[in-house]
Amino acid sequence: MPVITLTIDEELVSARAGQSILEACRDHEIKIPTLCHLDGLSARGGCRLCLVAVAGSPRLLPACTTAVQENMVVTTSNEKIERYRRMILELTFAERNHTCAVCVSNENCELQTLAAELGMDHVRYDYLNPDLPLDTSHERYGVDHNRCLLCLRCVRVCDEVEGAHTWDVKGRGIKSQVITDLNRPWGASESCTECGKCVEVCPTGALFTKGSAVAEMKKEASFLRRILDGREKRQWRR
Amino acid sequence: MSKTITIEPVTRIEGHAKISIMLDDSGRVVDSRFHVTEFRGFEKFCVGRSFWEMPGITARICGICPVSHLMASSKAGDMILGVRTPAPAVALRRLMNYAQLVQSHALSFFLLSGPDLILGMDADPLQRNMAGLIAANPDLARAGIRMRAFGQQLIRMLGDRSVHPSWAVPGGVRKSLGSDQRDQVLKQLPEMHATINIALDLMKDIHDSFSTEIDAYGEFPSLFMGLVGEDGGLEHYDGKLRVIDAEGKILEDGAAPEDYQRLIAEGEQKWSYLKFPYYRPLGPEQGMYRVGPLARLNVCDFAGTPKADRELRQFRHYGGQGKPVSGSFYYHHARLIEILHALERIEEILGDDILIDHHIRSQAGVNQNIGIGISEAPRGTLFHHYRVDDNGILEDVNLIIATGQNNLAMNRTVRQLAERFIRGDKLDQGLLNRVEHGIRVYDPCLSCSTHEAGRMPLQVQLFSARGELLDEVKRC
Ligand code: SF4
Numbered sequence: 001m002p003v004i005t006l007t008i009d010e011e012l013v014s015a016r017a018g019q020s021i022l023e024a025c026r027d028h029e030i031k032i033p034t035l036c037h038l039d040g041l042s043a044r045g046g047c048r049l050c051l052v053a054v055a056g057s058p059r060l061l062p063a064c065t066t067a068v069q070e071n072m073v074v075t076t077s078n079e080k081i082e083r084y085r086r087m088i089l090e091l092t093f094a095e096r097n098h099t100c101a102v103c104v105s106n107e108n109c110e111l112q113t114l115a116a117e118l119g120m121d122h123v124r125y126d127y128l129n130p131d132l133p134l135d136t137s138h139e140r141y142g143v144d145h146n147r148c149l150l151c152l153r154c155v156r157v158c159d160e161v162e163g164a165h166t167w168d169v170k171g172r173g174i175k176s177q178v179i180t181d182l183n184r185p186w187g188a189s190e191s192c193t194e195c196g197k198c199v200e201v202c203p204t205g206a207l208f209t210k211g212s213a214v215a216e217m218k219k220e221a222s223f224l225r226r227i228l229d230g231r232e233k234r235q236w237r238r
Numbered sequence: 239m240s241k242t243i244t245i246e247p248v249t250r251i252e253g254h255a256k257i258s259i260m261l262d263d264s265g266r267v268v269d270s271r272f273h274v275t276e277f278r279g280f281e282k283f284c285v286g287r288s289f290w291e292m293p294g295i296t297a298r299i300c301g302i303c304p305v306s307h308l309m310a311s312s313k314a315g316d317m318i319l320g321v322r323t324p325a326p327a328v329a330l331r332r333l334m335n336y337a338q339l340v341q342s343h344a345l346s347f348f349l350l351s352g353p354d355l356i357l358g359m360d361a362d363p364l365q366r367n368m369a370g371l372i373a374a375n376p377d378l379a380r381a382g383i384r385m386r387a388f389g390q391q392l393i394r395m396l397g398d399r400s401v402h403p404s405w406a407v408p409g410g411v412r413k414s415l416g417s418d419q420r421d422q423v424l425k426q427l428p429e430m431h432a433t434i435n436i437a438l439d440l441m442k443d444i445h446d447s448f449s450t451e452i453d454a455y456g457e458f459p460s461l462f463m464g465l466v467g468e469d470g471g472l473e474h475y476d477g478k479l480r481v482i483d484a485e486g487k488i489l490e491d492g493a494a495p496e497d498y499q500r501l502i503a504e505g506e507q508k509w510s511y512l513k514f515p516y517y518r519p520l521g522p523e524q525g526m527y528r529v530g531p532l533a534r535l536n537v538c539d540f541a542g543t544p545k546a547d548r549e550l551r552q553f554r555h556y557g558g559q560g561k562p563v564s565g566s567f568y569y570h571h572a573r574l575i576e577i578l579h580a581l582e583r584i585e586e587i588l589g590d591d592i593l594i595d596h597h598i599r600s601q602a603g604v605n606q607n608i609g610i611g612i613s614e615a616p617r618g619t620l621f622h623h624y625r626v627d628d629n630g631i632l633e634d635v636n637l638i639i640a641t642g643q644n645n646l647a648m649n650r651t652v653r654q655l656a657e658r659f660i661r662g663d664k665l666d667q668g669l670l671n672r673v674e675h676g677i678r679v680y681d682p683c684l685s686c687s688t689h690e691a692g693r694m695p696l697q698v699q700l701f702s703a704r705g706e707l708l709d710e711v712k713r714c
C-alpha cells in the first residue's frame with residue numbers, strides 16, 4: 001500500500017493511503033475523542049466528536065470518515081475544535097434523559113467520561129425531555145432509549161459481526177430511534193441470537209443486562225478485536 | 239377579630255415549611271396549619287422505569303435516609319421476584335439499616351435538636367445553632383459528630399458511598415463486608431456505647447429543665463403504628479404491622495405488608511403537598527396515628543437486646559400503667575434508646591458467621607406483578623408499593639413516607655404550642671423557637687415526604703378571622 005506524508009499538529013507523519021485521519025492519528029498516538037467509532041466496525045461519521053481542521057476546508061471534518069491525502073495539513077485540537085466538541089456533547093445530553101446518577105452505566109460510560117475529559121461541565125441548551133420508553137421484553141437484555149445517542153454501534157455490530165441484523169433505525173433527525181426486528185419488542189425478535197454483542201459495544205447505559213443496578217454495567221468492547229482477529233487473521237488469543 | 243400567625247421556614251429540618259396560626263375574635267387559637275410547599279414527583283416519574291432501578295432512584299428521594307428507601311425498595315423488588323432472598327443478604331441489609339438508624343438519630347439528637355435542648359428554647363437564635371452548641375459543649379458536639387460518622391462509615395463500607403448507595407437490589411445485596419472492615423467497626427463500638435450513655439444521662443437533665451413545658455410539645459392521645467418482629471419485639475427491617483390505641487390496646491396485629499391499604503388511607507389538603515394518612519377503620523379524625531421512634535417503642539413488647547430493654551422499661555414510666563408514652567417530646571429519648579439498640583444489634587450481626595457466606599443475591603425475573611416493601615426508616619414506617627408489567631416496567635408507584643404519617647400529629651403539636659405560648663396578637667421569638675422545636679421533635683425530613691420539587695426554609699404568619707395578615711416572622 002503506497003505511503004503518503006501529511007502534517008498533523010505541525011508534525012510530519014506518514015500514513016498508508018486509504019487510511020482515515022483517525023487511523024493515522026492513532027498510529028502516531030495522537031488522541032482524538034470518538035463516540036460512534038469503534039475499532040472493528042465500519043466507520044459511520046455520525047457523532048461528529050472527532051472533528052478536525054483540514055487546511056483548505058472551510059468546515060471541520062470528521063477524522064473517522066475522512067481519508068488521508070498527500071500533503072494534507074491537519075489540526076486535531078484548537079480552541080474552536082474544543083468548543084465544537086463540547087457543544088456536541090451538550091446537545092447529546094440535551095436531546096435525551098441521561099440522568100447519570102441513577103444509570104446502570106454510571107462511572108463506566110463513554111459519554112460521561114468524554115464529558116469529563118473535554119470539560120463539559122454544564123448544558124446550555126434546554127433539555128428536550130422526550131418521553132421515551134424502556135424495552136425490557138428480552139429475556140436477558142434491556143434497551144433504554146432515553147440513554148441512546150444513536151451512535152449505531154449496536155446496528156453495525158449486530159449486522160457486521162454477529163450477522164443477525166436485528167437492529168435498525170426508525171424515524172428521522174431527533175425523532176430517530178433504534179429498533180429491533182422492524183420495530184417489534186426485542187423480546188419478540190426472531191433474528192436476535194442473544195449473543196450480547198450490542199450490549200457490550202453500546203457506549204452508554206442504553207443497552208444493558210437486565211437486573212443491573214445503578215453503576216453496575218461494566219462493558220468491554222475489546223472482545224470485538226479478538227473475534228475479528230480470529231476471523232480475519234486466524235489469530236486466537238484471550 | 240380573629241387572627242392567623244404563620245411561621246416559615248423551620249430551620250434545621252430537612253425540607254421546606256410554613257406555619258399559619260389562626261386566631262379568633264377573642265385572640266384564641268382556633269386552628270393552625272403546618273404547610274409543606276415543596277413538591278416532588280417521584281411517584282409520577284418512576285412510572286415507565288423498571289423496578290430494578292428503583293432502589294437507586296428512590297434512594298435519591300432523601301439525602302438523610304437514602305438507606306431506608308433502599309431497604310423498602312429492594313424488599314418490594316424481592317416480592318416481585320418472588321424468590322427467597324438469601325439469609326446473609328438479609329443480615330447485611332439489617333446491618334446497613336441499623337447503621338442508618340444510628341447516623342440519622344445522631345444527627346437529629348446531637349446536631350439538629352441539640353442546640354434547642356442544651357442551650358434552651360429562650361437562647362439567642364444566633365447562639366442556638368450548631369456553632370453555639372460546639373462553643374457550649376464541644377465534647378458532646380464532637381461525640382455526636384463521631385457517632386454520625388460511625389454510622390455513615392458502616393454504610394459506606396457496605397455500599398461504597400454513604401449517600402445514595404445503590405447496594406441493596408431486588409433479590410439481595412451487591413457486596414458483602416470484609417473481615418478487616420468488620421473488625422474496624424467492632425473496634426469503634428465501645429466509644430459509641432460511651433457516647434450514648436452520656437446522651438442518655440443528659441436526657442434526664444433535659445427532661446428536668448423542660449419539665450414545665452414538656453407537655454406542650456404534642457402531648458395528646460393518638461394511635462401508634464410500627465413494625466414488630468414475629469415475637470412482638472422491636473423491629474426495623476421486616477416484621478408485621480401493629481397498631482395500638484392511646485390506651486395501649488392492640489387494634490391491629492400481625493398485618494402483612496399486603497394489608498397496608500386496609501390499614502391506611504391517605505387524605506389530602508389543598509394547603510399542603512404532604513399527604514395526611516390516617517388509620518382507615520377509624521376515619522380521619524379518630525384515626526390519627528404517630529410513627530417513628532416513639533411509636534416503635536410504644537408498639538413493641540420488648541426491645542430484644544439487654545441494654546435497650548433496661549432503658550425501655552424505664553421509658554415506659556412516662557406512659558404509666560400499660561399505657562403508651564403520649565408526649566412527642568419523648569421522641570428524643572426514644573431515639574437514644576434506638577441508637578443503643580442498634581449498636582447492640584450491629585455487634586450481634588457482626589459476630590454472626592452468616593456474613594461469611596457468599597450467597598448474597600438471588601437471581602430471578604418477574605414472578606409477581608405487585609411488590610410491597612415496608613421497613614422502619616429512622617422517622618417511621620416507610621411503604622413502597624409497585625405494580626409492574628410482565629417485563630418489570632412500573633405501571634403504578636405509591637410511596638408512603640414516615641414524615642407524612644406524622645403530619646396530623648405535627649399539626650396538632652403546632653396548635654398545642656400556639657395555644658400555650660401565644661401572647662396577644664404578636665409573634666415573639668419564644669413562640670417561634672418552640673413551634674420550630676415542636677416540629678423538630680418529629681425529625682421531619684420534608685423533602686422526601688412531599689410528593690413533588692422546591693426548596694426549604696420557615697415563615698410564621700398570624701391571620702385574623704377575616705384572613706388579614708397581622709404579623710409575620712421569617713427566618714432563613
Ligand atoms: S444480542 Fe446479538 S443478535 Fe441480539 S441484537 Fe444484540 S448483537 Fe444482535
Ligand code: SF4
Pocket residue numbers: 147148149150151152153154155178198201202203204206207
Ligand atoms: S443503543 Fe447504544 S449502541 Fe445502539 S445506537 Fe443507542 S447508544 Fe449506540
Ligand code: FES
Pocket residue numbers: 033034035036037044045046047048049050051062063064065
Ligand atoms: S467518531 Fe467520528 S463522527 Fe463519531
